[in-house]
Amino acid sequence: MMDKSRVVVVTGLSGAGKSTALHALEDLGYFCVDNLPTSLVPSTIEACESGGVRRIALGIDVRVGSFLDGVGVALERIAAGRDVVILFLDASDEALLRRFNETRRPHPLSAAASRASGSSGGLAVLDGVHLERARLAPLRAKATIDLDTTRLSVHELRKQVIAHLGPGKAEAPRMATRFVSFGYKYGIPVDADLIFDVRFLDNPYFVPELRRLPGSHPAVRDFVLRNPEASELIEKIQILLEFSLPRHEREGKSYLTIGIGCTGGRHRSVALSEVLADNLRRKMQMPISVVHRDVGRAEHEAPPEPPATAEPSTAGEAGKG
Secondary structure, three states, rough: OOOOOOEEEEEEEOOOOOHHHHHHHHEEEEEEEEOOHHHHHHHHHHHHHHHOOOOEEEEEEOOOOHHHHHHHHHHHHHOOOOOOEEEEEOOOOOHHHHHHHHHHOOOOOOOOOOOOHHHOOOOHHHHHHHHHHHHHHHHHHOEEEEEEEOOOOOOHHHHHHHHHHHOOHOOOOOOEEEEEEHHHHHHOOOOOOOOEEEEOOOOHOOOOOOOOOOOHHHHHHHHOOOOOHHHHHHHHHHHHHEEEEEEEHOOOOOOEEEEEEOOOOOHHHHHHHHHHHHHHHHHHOOOOEEEOOHHHHHHOOOOOOOOOOOOOOOOHHHHOO
């Protein structure tokens, strides 16, 4: 038997966080459509279902023409055989006015409100909010979930949406963590949130039998890890990440990138990235991946010259004689 579709209708006051709620639902695997005319709601859902989409979120507000005239009929049509949830977002007048002032965008109904009242500027925004609130009152009465976002940050609103509409706690989406090993000679990864420089560790490049091997090779890995400073560095980085990763996840981050850099991105950074990822996967039960950005790149380049050793000056010796 085919699973029942779930349709989440996201609506409410302009500026109350509809876009944030839709982004959270998109992260939960919903197919999201914003500003959809109510007359197209039934056909849109049917088209999604014919393509195998069973989780759909629709953003609908008063900017859509004939909003109140058609929304009741549309909701009745899609309710049959489906799990329909109406998420209504609201906020205080003061919070909405502040948000519109911060973004410097006009309220979608401020023009109509100002024509009716003769007001302008902030008063027009407030008049628009009052007009919108009155128009949305019948829909609010049908709401399944009513969220007041006055005191919520975007991260807190995202967590509220996930708490109400996400899967069970054991199945909740986790933050995806990615280690990227890289070589400083090729530049720092532009998407890295955290970066650790490991160039102070002994470099396997200067061991001839290890030079051409990547940091994932057991011989190179053993060479790097037998240095007590490498073990201490791994321990300290791991302590920091065990503390910080759950807190990044709690703030609503969907992914986090950690850069581990050495000179060429072939040996030390690769070995440490692998060890840290393995340790944290076992301990924290989080999705952690590893990307070695420059390991192949370094392989095909001409190696740099090893550091020159100081030799006694023949001129100096001659001068002594």
